[in-house]
Amino acid sequence: xxxxxxxxxxxxxxxxxxxxxxxxxxxxxxxxxxxxxxxxxxxxxxxxxxxxxxxxxxxxxxxxxxxxxxxxxxxxxxxxxxxxxxxxxxxxxxxxxxxxxxxxxxxxxxx
Amino acid sequence: xxxxxxxxxxxxxxxxxxxxxxxxxxxxxxxxxxxxxxxxxxxxxxxxxxxxxxxxxxxxxxxxxxxxxxxxxxxxxxxxxxxxxxxxxxxxxxxxxxxxxxxxxxxxxxxxx
Numbered sequence: 001x002x003x004x005x006x007x008x009x010x011x012x013x014x015x016x017x018x019x020x021x022x023x024x025x026x027x028x029x030x031x032x033x034x035x036x037x038x039x040x041x042x043x044x045x046x047x048x049x050x051x052x053x054x055x056x057x058x059x060x061x062x063x064x065x066x067x068x069x070x071x072x073x074x075x076x077x078x079x080x081x082x083x084x085x086x087x088x089x090x091x092x093x094x095x096x097x098x099x100x101x102x103x104x105x106x107x108x109x110x111x
Numbered sequence: 112x113x114x115x116x117x118x119x120x121x122x123x124x125x126x127x128x129x130x131x132x133x134x135x136x137x138x139x140x141x142x143x144x145x146x147x148x149x150x151x152x153x154x155x156x157x158x159x160x161x162x163x164x165x166x167x168x169x170x171x172x173x174x175x176x177x178x179x180x181x182x183x184x185x186x187x188x189x190x191x192x193x194x195x196x197x198x199x200x201x202x203x204x205x206x207x208x209x210x211x212x213x214x215x216x217x218x219x220x221x222x223x224x
Contacts, residue, residue, distance in 0.1 A: 045214070099213060
């Protein structure tokens with residue numbers, strides 16, 4: 001079953017603006033991960049946030065996790081054309097080894 | 112020095128044929144996976160192996176048979192291919208099966224005609 005659902009499905013912004021993508025999930029989790037997929041390529045891991053963490057930073061990326069609302073957000077600051085890609089959240093249900101992906105947000109950065 | 116490599120990258124074949132996709136990882140990971148990504152970009156796990164043993168088998172038709180000769184290799188054999196099998200198949204690996212970061216291959220684009 002699909003666990004994470006990203007919102008919006010597609011996002012188009014101007015270079016330099018910030019991009020925010022959201023992910024909602026249904027069950028208790030151990031951790032939540034965000035991945036990026038460039039067109040025609042495999043997924044690349046961006047950041048992992050554990051269920052006992054609320055916020056994490058990595059370069060221009062900021063991830064938040066609200067376990068009470070079962071949601072996470074990925075913020076990309078000062079976007080660049082190279083950030084154009086699909087972004088997926090993935091969760092592992094507590095007690096399960098399975099990592100389940102959402103359908104992704106297609107982000108387009110316009111120069 | 113590609114971490115997870117899979118072959119072939121592109122495969123076009125006729126309905127009813129049997130085909131295989133090979134995957135190898137040089138990361139020393141214990142766990143390997145096959146994922147299927149459909150035309151809507153939905154990524155769904157098919158199989159997972161940990162140290163050559165099957166640990167996840169997600170309601171996949173038995174025409175799909177994974178084989179793991181050792182923990183660095185996980186091949187996918189598909190019998191009697193159907194039009195609906197057309198998709199991108201991703202091999203992946205992780206250090207172990209406890210929800211760690213997954214490293215993906217570049218994908219194999221399968222088109223069944």
